[in-house]
Amino acid sequence: MSIEVRNLIKKFDDRVVINDISFKVDDGEVLAIVGFSGSGKSTVLKLICGLIPFDSGEVITSEGDIAMVFQYSALFDSLTVADNIAFALRERKDLRKKFTESEIKNIVSQKLELVGLRGIENKFPSELSGGMQKRVSFARAIVTKPNSILYDEPTAGLDPMSSTLIEDYIVSLKREINAASIVVTHQMSTITRTADRVIMLYDGKIVFEGTPTELLKQENPYTKQFVTASLDGPMQMQA
Numbered sequence: 001m002s003i004e005v006r007n008l009i010k011k012f013d014d015r016v017v018i019n020d021i022s023f024k025v026d027d028g029e030v031l032a033i034v035g036f037s038g039s040g041k042s043t044v045l046k047l048i049c050g051l052i053p054f055d056s057g058e059v060i061t062s063e064g065d066i067a068m069v070f071q072y073s074a075l076f077d078s079l080t081v082a083d084n085i086a087f088a089l090r091e092r093k094d095l096r097k098k099f100t101e102s103e104i105k106n107i108v109s110q111k112l113e114l115v116g117l118r119g120i121e122n123k124f125p126s127e128l129s130g131g132m133q134k135r136v137s138f139a140r141a142i143v144t145k146p147n148s149i150l151y152d153e154p155t156a157g158l159d160p161m162s163s164t165l166i167e168d169y170i171v172s173l174k175r176e177i178n179a180a181s182i183v184v185t186h187q188m189s190t191i192t193r194t195a196d197r198v199i200m201l202y203d204g205k206i207v208f209e210g211t212p213t214e215l216l217k218q219e220n221p222y223t224k225q226f227v228t229a230s231l232d233g234p235m236q237m238q239a
Contacts, residue, residue: 002027002148002180003048008057010040010047010204017043018054019204025180027062027147030170032183032195032212034226036235039201041184042071045150048182062180064147071153073137075125082108082121085140095144111139114176115169131162138169142177149173151183155190167193188227191215200226202235 003025010018018040025031033041046052048059049066075084085108089095099107105121112118115135125133134154141149151170155163167190174181183194191198192212200208200215200222207222208215218224225233 002062004060006058009055011055017204021206027180028178029196030181030194032191032198035201040204042152045152062147065144066148067141067146069137069141069151071156073133077125081123081136085143088144111143115139148180155187170194
């Protein structure tokens with residue numbers, strides 16, 4: 001079991017943002033976490049990878065790295081593509097003396113090829129399209145051979161064709177490295193193309209868990225409202 005969340009609770013001041021949720025993600029599985037804005041989706045990712053502390057509960061992961069792909073790539077503008085991807089290999093204490101520069105160069109080339117971007121090592125992020133920047137962020141995320149990958153809104157701000165390409169790479173990377181993956185999204189195409197299972201959050205709680213097919217059946221008021229993007233239903237947009 002690569003990721004297991006047990007009875008997780010997170011509060012910001014007096015507001016309970018994540019309210020006693022539990023779920024598991026197996027190796028080679030993609031779990032989509034969906035819900036309207038403000039439902040706590042991205043907070044769950046930050047809790048799992050340790051960016052913010054939780055108040056109670058447990059996060060249990062397999063040994064190895066957890067990689068995070070941020071919503072807007074979060075590349076270093078002043079570094080080349082190669083230096084962005086190699087950053088962890090050069091700067092992490094446990095890795096900085098493990099590889100020679102020649103080995104790092106080969107690793108960077110391999111990861112770029114894996115995401116379909118051969119030969120752009122010397123370009124800067126500003127020279128790339130949004131979709132290409134996102135794929136570079138994928139290459140950076142997998143450079144340490146993680147057991148788990150967390151994607152925060154991976155297709156945000158992309159055109160439909162670029163979104164399809166990114167969705168295909170999420171599935172491809174799952175197969176290549178057998179990682180347990182969590183995709184936070186609100187886009188139906190990302191859910192149906194990438195996810196094996198789906199959980200829906202509302203008001204910090206899980207209100208649905210099942211397959212994408214079961215989500216699309218709209219058999220409870222939460223899934224019906226989400227799939228139809230209706231203003232009528234149990235979920236109210238958060239201020």
